[in-house]
Amino acid sequence: MTANSNRKISFDDLVACASCDWLHYREIINRGARASCERCGHELYTRKPFSVDRTLAASLAGIVFLVLSLSLPFLALTRGGISSSISVLDAVSALWNGDMRWLGVLSLALIAVLPSLRLGLLAWVMMRLRYRMGVKPSMHVALRWAEWIEPWAMAEIFMVGVVVSLVKISALASLSVGPAFWALLGLIITTSLISVFYCKDSVWQLLTRHSA
């Protein structure tokens, strides 16, 4: 710390940009404001209001939608008196049975396992923070995992895939969407709400303060 040797600086006073490593002094920003990197413009930290409460609410709602979307049928087809309806798990097992074992496992992970894991971990961490149940080291690991998983949770992409399939076979048979279709839509909405409410920096700060 060359220029400021007269000033005592602790790690907590500084923040480095995740995208370009540029070092800034941490400043107190207004509620709802966002600090961005002076050099590259990437977000440094935010102060979103009621982040823990809202993220907790959205992840719990997400878990409900996810359970519904996995267990109920999302598409039903009728053609010439034969009808069939499928759930998300049927789509996965179609790949497994079609001699595409690893692709079935991958799809199961992307559509079901990773989204559930992410929502579950987030809800658990937020619940413990919200109700002041004490900070455990495992919460840091849980949050780390939840953030790492984010790009790999693809429920919303699956939803687009369902819509494309609907269009593709609408000429062949009459189709109707089932309850899981709407649950998937709910899941997409709650997932985007989580990214609106979740204030990464504040949550990590909370975890630091209580564990120190």
Add this chain to the structure above:
Amino acid sequence: MAAADQTLGITAQQAGLARCNYCGALHRLPATEPCRLCGAKVRSRKRDSLQRTWAFLLVGLMAYVPANVLPIMKTTSFSGNTSDTIFSGVIALAQSGSVFVAIVVFVASVVIPVAKFVIIAGLALSLHFQWAMSEHTRHILHTITEFIGRWSMIDVFVVAVLAALIQLGAILTIEPGAGINAFALSVVFTMFSATSLDPRLIWDGAKSGQ
């Protein structure tokens, strides 16, 4: 949106610090211990960033060839057997009148993967050879690659849904083809490639703060 107006005018690395990639906590270099806050391994820059980027990109590129040549879907009906590749699926959609959906599938399965190969390779080459390209342009390109890659999985899910739904015995049956395997592999490895590319390398060669 106000930018933090106080900076030190140097990077964390130049100040002898490393930022934890997960929780953002700062550590003194050389960071030999795991992050004191979240327990992750602390690295100032991602390990072997360019080598890993190239390795994953090449696997993704190699898998993209069979993904387009082999059929992704086999349809059996009393009028005969047909098989669809990624491209013929797009054409069939467009011919059936669903132009908008055809465009969505074309973008997800062709435009995004190809754009990603080109952008990642371009970024990696520009870092290798120190091309004169503005840091801001490269920063935007990098953000794009991280954001768009996952949407290529649409076609995989379409095949899964159709194969599960269209099981009407001799009347009409759809089975997944080997091409979709290769396509999913290509998407996954290109995603790994994008996350291996450390955006901080783009700025490490930059001269001034602005």
